[in-house]
Amino acid sequence: MNWESIIDLISKVDPMIWAVIALVLFVLLLLSFLVRKLKPKSVVAYTTDSGRVLVSQSAIVELVQTSCAQVEAIAKPSVKIRTQRNKTHLQIGFKLTSGGRMREIEQLLKSHLTRTLTENLGIENLGTIEIKATGFKGGKIQSPVAHKPKQLEEFTDMSDINPDEVEEEESKP
Incomplete structure (x- = not known):
């Protein structure tokens, strides 16, 4: 054809x-x-005799992103919120930086987010929190034989600096 x-x-x-x-x-x-x-822009945090208390989804996203920013091994977090049967479910995706341990991060994030979402925002019907590594953000690999320069904190006074070493390092291309 x-x-x-x-x-x-x-x-x-x-x-x-x-x-x-x-x-x-x-x-x-x-x-x-x-x-x-x-699609609802708010999540029911809890219900009282006088009515419902709502939390905006953007507030939840901001709280989760702030929590993820406090963990060094997490980069570029993303949050998806789903409400099903009056329960709020979260899916958190992020890039894992080099040296990050997924099991430790998962336990830390789940416990921290459960505590902050229930205590700070008052969300009573919290469902599952899914943690998903979406990629990796690599760092530079350090050679064990590479010369490690002294850190600023290691100098106690100017007598620790050898002027010959400084001149040699400066003359190298």
Whole structure:
């Protein structure tokens, strides 16, 4: 089957069918837009006798990202929030930096987030917290034989500096 036969076949289709196809596509596009717009922007933290207390999803995302920023082994965190059967479920993705241990990070994040979300934001119906490493952020590999220069803290006074060593290092290309 070549292009000419495909074009011939398309041109023989009744224009009414094309109108129906266009209408169906428009309705599907409209429905997907409405679902996005009608998606709740808040999560029910808890309910009292006088009503519900809501927390915005952006507040939860900000809290999770701030918590992730405190862990050195995590880079570029992303948060997805899903509410199902009155429970708030979180999926946290991040890049694991070199030297990071996934099991330790997972335990630390889950315990810290559970505590902060329930204590600070008052979320009572917290569901699962899924931790997902989406990639790795590598650091430079240090050679064990490389010359390690003295750190500023290691100098007790200027008598520790050997002027001959400084001149030799400066003259190297």
